[in-house]
Amino acid sequence: MNKVYWITGLSGAGKTTIGKLFYEKLRKEHCNTLFLDGDMLRQVFGDDLGYSEEDRRKCAMRYSRLCNMLQKQEMNVVCCTISMFDSVREWNRKNILSYCEIYIKVSMQTLQERDQKGLYSSYLQGKEKELAGVQVGMEEPRHPDLILQNDGEKTPDEQVEAIMEFIKKADRSCPVCGEKKAKVLKKINMAVPENYHLPDSYEVVVCEECGCVYANTRASMEDYDWYYTHCNFYGDDCKDDDNLRFEITQELLEKYVSKDAVILEMGAGNGFFIKALKKHGYSHVTGTDPSDESVRRLREAGIQTYVSDVYAEVLPEEKEKYDCIFLFEVAEHLLFPGRGISNIAKMLKPHGIFMISVPDYSKIEGDLTCIPNYFKRTGSGCTASGLFFRSIVGLSDVITWYEARVSETCGCGFNAGISESR
């Protein structure tokens, strides 16, 4: 998937040499690749900014916005820039849909020895007052995706090899068909504690081959279990958006789900949906969520809730299986969507109702119409934050979709033995 490769490091670290070589290599594989370099961009923008901290910040933000625009136009961008500001890199992480930060790290001793532009010697002689990294408040990258130590032990070609190796592993292949060509739909930013190794964001992508929507992340299932158990819980209050979400679904509910249906909502979160169900007279509702805290709050609100995720069986107490299972804005985040669907199939009665709601990314992104066809639109609407949602009814559509696409070797966990649920 097309990305912005933000190659950062101090003046003389070797950004441009490595970046240029990397660009040339990447361009051979992807012709939609561009090379940008700080010095070059300064010229392009008319060299109107100086080297004070404020001007450097302005400069860096220009590059960030430019890269963001190009990424949206499906370009791969290799951008070599000093831009040693946390705020700039944070902006990049938050705003650029697909972003990879590569930090070329060198020791101060190496920099002084190299001193290509004479910057360090003139700084030391007191001529250069605003040398990034020596005087102007340099902030070293805190969460780079890749660090390359570049003190001369490796050649530039070897460094580029390391980048190529890294990016091959960085993108996850589709959990259904095994392909790697995917479009980024949305970036999920997570509040990960400072000392925890889980990446603080991941992309929700759609496979261009089969249409599966999945989480593009290098983190493992255990990592995310930990995150969703300990860090991800929601406040008690239902927001305006939540009420609207329920209203959007109400029409479908009335059509397909009777008030005495045995219902399960997986990933209940703050419980807006399950609480609304109870309020509207649905009496047999159960929820699950991986977060202890969310479960505790829902139980306090009088709702039968269990700590569990989408991959584990939670059967109803009073009946053998559920009449209806809901996944609300959960499906697109699953690490193994096939495994989740298989599990749901085991818990659902034959001809039971399976309802998914996912953000309608095509409305956000304009031309993205590549939502998999199992996310059929049967109901939609606009919430206060402007998102549209679509829902589907009918597990068999989903199963048919998976069965047609799953390759035996893909390891997505989608398995047979679920025909009784159809």
Ligand SMILES: [Zn+2]
């Ligand atoms: Zn696929």
